[in-house]
Amino acid sequence: MSDRAPTAEALAQDAADPLAHLRELFVLDPATVYLDGNSLGALPRAVEGRLADVVSREWGRLRIRSWDESGWWTMPERVGELVAPLIGAAPGQVVVGDSTSVNVLKAVVGAVRLARQDDPGRDELLVDAATFPTDGYIAESAARLTGCTLRALAPGQVPAEAGPRTAAVLLNHVDYRTGTLHDLPSLTAAVHEAGALAVWDLCHSAGALPVDVDAHGVDFAVGCTYKFLNGGPGSPAFLYVRDALQQRFDSPLPGWNSHADPFAMAPDYEPASGAARGRVGTPDILSMAALETALGAWEGVRIEDVRAKSLALTDFFLRCVGAYGTDRPAGMEISVRPLTPAEPARRGSQISLLCDPAEHAEPVMKELIARGVVGDFRRPGVLRFGFTPLYTSFQDVERAARVLGEVIGGTR
Numbered sequence: 001m002s003d004r005a006p007t008a009e010a011l012a013q014d015a016a017d018p019l020a021h022l023r024e025l026f027v028l029d030p031a032t033v034y035l036d037g038n039s040l041g042a043l044p045r046a047v048e049g050r051l052a053d054v055v056s057r058e059w060g061r062l063r064i065r066s067w068d069e070s071g072w073w074t075m076p077e078r079v080g081e082l083v084a085p086l087i088g089a090a091p092g093q094v095v096v097g098d099s100t101s102v103n104v105l106k107a108v109v110g111a112v113r114l115a116r117q118d119d120p121g122r123d124e125l126l127v128d129a130a131t132f133p134t135d136g137y138i139a140e141s142a143a144r145l146t147g148c149t150l151r152a153l154a155p156g157q158v159p160a161e162a163g164p165r166t167a168a169v170l171l172n173h174v175d176y177r178t179g180t181l182h183d184l185p186s187l188t189a190a191v192h193e194a195g196a197l198a199v200w201d202l203c204h205s206a207g208a209l210p211v212d213v214d215a216h217g218v219d220f221a222v223g224c225t226y227k228f229l230n231g232g233p234g235s236p237a238f239l240y241v242r243d244a245l246q247q248r249f250d251s252p253l254p255g256w257n258s259h260a261d262p263f264a265m266a267p268d269y270e271p272a273s274g275a276a277r278g279r280v281g282t283p284d285i286l287s288m289a290a291l292e293t294a295l296g297a298w299e300g301v302r303i304e305d306v307r308a309k310s311l312a313l314t315d316f317f318l319r320c321v322g323a324y325g326t327d328r329p330a331g332m333e334i335s336v337r338p339l340t341p342a343e344p345a346r347r348g349s350q351i352s353l354l355c356d357p358a359e360h361a362e363p364v365m366k367e368l369i370a371r372g373v374v375g376d377f378r379r380p381g382v383l384r385f386g387f388t389p390l391y392t393s394f395q396d397v398e399r400a401a402r403v404l405g406e407v408i409g410g411t412r
């Protein structure tokens, strides 16, 4: 860890930060700057006690009674209501459960089936070519399941390419590799203009910036909860189905938990109304309890304030890296340049730096981690740094950039 004192600017920004008090809610190690919350969020302090209670009392003593008495059965909808305001969804549209991958399947197949109810000739599925791989793999399987042709394209091509044959379009709000924020309102409008349905993967935006799914007419959205929502490793994902579509949503995974009367255990499937239609099987109560408690950190927090701080943090990091890191001094062999757009409106809550030469990126990240700055590395040469406004400070940002400068520039 760099032992230089923070600058007056970092100190002043932290002193003026209206979210600074939230850092205390998380378990953090003072010797480490944790900039990997876009992969796995830090542990909220309250989670440990909640899990101990769920294990020892709810499971250990109440056992089966907990499905009713501890509210286990209704957790997917209850926790969904905690996620809803963070993505701009009115009540009754979000359910929590399964992984993001599984929810991508439900949403994409559900969207194609809905589009076909209105126009059976629609037989094309569009997907973001740079998508996180799981979305691409699942879109390919969804296309085969529905008899669609799958076409991969850059999100910016959607307005020109979506047409009368398009059933659904699957897009990422923030690109996991570059940190680019795509224009959800205008792309959703373009998808609708073509008569298709828009499915958004919000993994890298939920909890990092306002999404406003209702306001922009998003049809389906999915996202994970272990990144900016700090739900813990493998915490269940969420599925949003727009209110107006719910009664016609035909899930490709109609498990007994999404039946209108699960305990009738009827041979014929009759879908539940509302968000519960997105359920499949028995929910993962331990992970869901951790997530429910983690979401308590958001009480009274405005997502607009989170976005303002996120932009201030990433902006500061870009400036510090410019000062410490990007100019390759004479004799220095490694340089970095931002892949993440400089325009605030096109930036998520992460900064990706492309290392030149690319093969140095992995050892650079290893050295950063050894010196107490935790980001991650994505092939071929990307250094990723995620900024979680609930617990990242401006002093953290400055230290991280300074250590990066030391690592790529020798001992500066």
Ligand SMILES: Cc1ncc(COP(=O)(O)O)c(C=O)c1O
Binding pocket: 099, 100, 101, 102, 132, 134, 135, 172, 176, 201, 203, 204, 224, 237
């Ligand atoms: C954009 C995106 N979608 C999906 C996932 C992951 O899906 P799952 O939770 O099913 O592993 C990730 C990260 O792991 C991601 O970055």
Ligand SMILES: Nc1c(O)cccc1C(=O)C[C@H](N)C(=O)O
Binding pocket: 038, 039, 040, 132, 176, 177
């Ligand atoms: N989900 C992950 C996991 O189970 C292990 C390690 C990393 C992850 C990630 O979240 C990767 C992440 N979506 C990314 O943006 O690269």
